[in-house]
Amino acid sequence: MTDVNGSGFDSSIAMTPSPRLWRMRLAEVAVVAGLLALVVGVSVGASAGISAGAGAAAGIAVCGLLALVFVQNRFRAWNYQERKEDLVVSRGVMFHRQSVVPYGRMQFVDVTAGPIERMFRLATVRLHTAAAASDARIPGLERQEAARLRDRLAALGEAKAAGL
Numbered sequence: 001m002t003d004v005n006g007s008g009f010d011s012s013i014a015m016t017p018s019p020r021l022w023r024m025r026l027a028e029v030a031v032v033a034g035l036l037a038l039v040v041g042v043s044v045g046a047s048a049g050i051s052a053g054a055g056a057a058a059g060i061a062v063c064g065l066l067a068l069v070f071v072q073n074r075f076r077a078w079n080y081q082e083r084k085e086d087l088v089v090s091r092g093v094m095f096h097r098q099s100v101v102p103y104g105r106m107q108f109v110d111v112t113a114g115p116i117e118r119m120f121r122l123a124t125v126r127l128h129t130a131a132a133a134s135d136a137r138i139p140g141l142e143r144q145e146a147a148r149l150r151d152r153l154a155a156l157g158e159a160k161a162a163g164l
Contacts, residue, residue: 013081014079014080014081014088014090015079015080015081015082016076016078016079016080017075017078017138017139017140017141018122018140018141018142018145020120020121020122020140020142021075021120021122021139021140022072022075023120024116024117024119024120024122024140025071025072025074025075026068026071028116029064029067029068029071030064032064033060033061033063033064033067034064036060036064037056037057037058037060037061037064038057040053040056040057040060041053041054041056041057041060044056044057070093073093074091074093075140077090077091077092077093077096078090078091078138078139078140079091080138082149082152085102085103085160086100086101086102086103087100087101087103087127087136087153088100088101089101089127089136089137089138099136101127101129101136102160103153103156103157103159103160104157104160105129105130105131105157106127106128106129106153106154106156106157107128107129107130107157108128108154109125109126109127109128109149109150109153109154109157110125110126110127110128110150111123111124111125111126111146111147111150112124112126113143117140121142121143122139122140122141122142122143122146123141123142123143123146123147124137124138124139124140124141124146125137125138125141125146125149125150125153127153
């Protein structure tokens with residue numbers, strides 16, 4: 001897998017977030033839906049009876065399953081592609097959005113990881129440009145891939161900006 005300049009990266013392949021991101025999102029939905037079903041089920045059950053509480057908890061569980069479908073589609077919609085002159089980031093289920101960030105326009109590349117991301121050994125790469133509307137970010141990368149991408153993008157950004 002080498003591209004024309006021999007960098008070892010085939011730029012024709014769109015990369016996707018780590019499968020760990022899907023597991024993280026699955027855990028988030030399961031915990032929120034489970035706790036919400038428990039609280040609503042107990043509350044409704046205490047005031048309107050056990051069968052009403054069980055029905056309310058089942059309704060919350062069904063909503064959790066619907067949320068999983070949405071989250072899975074959203075996970076599948078994320079991808080990024082390193083090309084010769086720019087980075088392309090695509091996302092969106094209902095409204096598809098594609099950001100093309102030329103390497104020479106990148107001011108800095110940021111890698112962040114919140115507490116839940118750290119539990120799943122994930123990080124988010126965020127690209128910053130002079131444009132206020134630039135919001136290119138790539139969530140759910142494994143830490144090593146995020147560091148590799150940050151270093152590569154920073155090097156390419158410096159090289160391309162020097163040529164302006």
